[in-house]
Amino acid sequence: MKSIQVRTKIWLEVDGEPLIGAGRERLLLAIENGGSLNAAAAELGISYRKAWSQLRQMELHAPFALVERSKGGKGGGSTHLTLEARELLTRYAKLKTELRSLADEKFCMEDPR
Amino acid sequence: MKSIQVRTKIWLEVDGEPLIGAGRERLLLAIENGGSLNAAAAELGISYRKAWSQLRQMELHAPFALVERSKGGKGGGSTHLTLEARELLTRYAKLKTELRSLADEKFCMEDPR
DNA sequence: TTATCGTTATGCAAAATTCGCATAACGATA
DNA sequence: TATCGTTATGCGAATTTTGCATAACGATAA
Numbered sequence: 624m625k626s627i628q629v630r631t632k633i634w635l636e637v638d639g640e641p642l643i644g645a646g647r648e649r650l651l652l653a654i655e656n657g658g659s660l661n662a663a664a665a666e667l668g669i670s671y672r673k674a675w676s677q678l679r680q681m682e683l684h685a686p687f688a689l690v691e692r693s694k695g696g697k698g699g700g701s702t703h704l705t706l707e708a709r710e711l712l713t714r715y716a717k718l719k720t721e722l723r724s725l726a727d728e729k730f731c732m733e734d735p736r
Numbered sequence: 737m738k739s740i741q742v743r744t745k746i747w748l749e750v751d752g753e754p755l756i757g758a759g760r761e762r763l764l765l766a767i768e769n770g771g772s773l774n775a776a777a778a779e780l781g782i783s784y785r786k787a788w789s790q791l792r793q794m795e796l797h798a799p800f801a802l803v804e805r806s807k808g809g810k811g812g813g814s815t816h817l818t819l820e821a822r823e824l825l826t827r828y829a830k831l832k833t834e835l836r837s838l839a840d841e842k843f844c845m846e847d848p849r
Numbered sequence: 850t851t852a853t854c855g856t857t858a859t860g861c862a863a864a865a866t867t868c869g870c871a872t873a874a875c876g877a878t879a
Numbered sequence: 880t881a882t883c884g885t886t887a888t889g890c891g892a893a894t895t896t897t898g899c900a901t902a903a904c905g906a907t908a909a
Contacts, residue, residue, distance in 0.1 A: 625750050625799040631835065632745040642740065661856060670898050675858070686740070692857065695905025699855025722744065725838050774885060783869050788887070805886065808876025812884025 631726045633718055635711075640684040643715050650677055651704060651712055654690065660702045744839045746831055748824075753797040756828050763790055764817060764825055767803065773815045 634644030641647070653663035664674035682689050689708040694700045704712075747757030754760070766776035777787035795802050802821040807813045817825075 625797075627755065627799070628749045629831070630747055630749050633839070634743050636741045636743055637739070659856065671857085672859085672898055673896085676896095679858095693905085694857050694903075695854090695907090696856085697854090697907060699906095700857050700904075702857080718742065722835075722839065726746070726835065772885065784886085785869055785888085786867085789867095792887095806876085807874075807886050808878090808883090809885085810878055810883090812877095813875075813886050815886080 629726060631722055633722045635715065637684040637686060640680070642681060642685055643711060645719070647677055647681055648712060648715055648719075650674055651689070651708060654678075654702055655704045655709070655712075658701055658703065659698070660692075663702075742839060744835060746835045748828065750797040750799060753793070755794060755798055756824060758832070760790055760794055761825060761828055761832075763787055764802070764821060767791075767815055768817045768822070768825075771814055771816065772811070773803075773805075776815075 632644065635642040643651070649667060650663060653666045654660060657663045657666055660674055660678065661671055664671045667674065678690065687707040688705050689711075690702050690704055692700065692702045745757065748755040756764070762780060763776060766779045767773060770776045770779055773787055773791065774784055777784045780787065791803065800820040801818050802824075803815050803817055805813070805815045
């Protein structure tokens with residue numbers, strides 16, 4: 624049985640460049656969770672290179688710092704979210720769930736009436 | 737001044753494959769308008785190859801026929817939308833505008849409170 | 850002072866995807 | 880049966896994505 628499914632996406636842009644979407648949200652959450660970009664990449668099952676590139680692009684256009692990094696030291700280094708990044712995550716999550724609930728509730732492909 | 741902008745997308749899928757989104761909606765509308773895939777591609781400023789590929793992919797997964805084609809003949813050939821395709825367009829347009837108005841009205845990045 | 854260690858940072862080539870040029874196929878009409 | 884503008888599609892070029900390999904880093908421990 625072929626069923627038609629409604630899909631939605633919501634993301635934030637700065638100057639037309641992606642700031643945060645579903646994928647980048649996952650990345651930031653994984654960074655917060657793992658305490659490093661490396662751990663985040665591993666958790667998500669993507670290459671470090673890819674995670675780094677995504678984060679780099681986000682930071683390139685974000686109007687505020689997203690992470691604080693450190694190199695070397697005991698654990699070799701670390702990356703942590705800034706307060707603003709955590710706030711951004713909170714806002715984005717709210718946006719996303721609102722959109723989803725709206726879509727689920729209102730949009731039905733059966734009987735358009 | 738860097739302003740954060742909320743963007744949304746809505747589309748329909750069949751078996752996880754895109755059936756119709758903003759771009760394919762434009763394509764179908766242009767086909768309806770021009771009476772041929774060739775004219776549609778020209779109107780949209782995309783190559784015929786690209787338009788054809790998109791339409792092909794849509795038809796590959798759509799649970800009903802989207803267009804009726806003819807080759808040769810007076811005008812060389814033509815492509816017209818089926819009734820189902822026009823209904824799909826109507827439904828999708830409604831979905832899209834509803835989503836947009838909801839997004840505009842509800843989602844505001846200032847003061848999340 | 851110096852070696853260590855796991856991280857961040859990045860060049861670069863490979864892989865995958867997208868794009869579009871070029872050309873064949875088509876068939877109702879004249 | 881020749882014509883004409885369309886549909887159909889192979890294939891190489893251009894672009895984007897991916898990830899391997901390796902350098903850089905610097906607080907800590909010895």
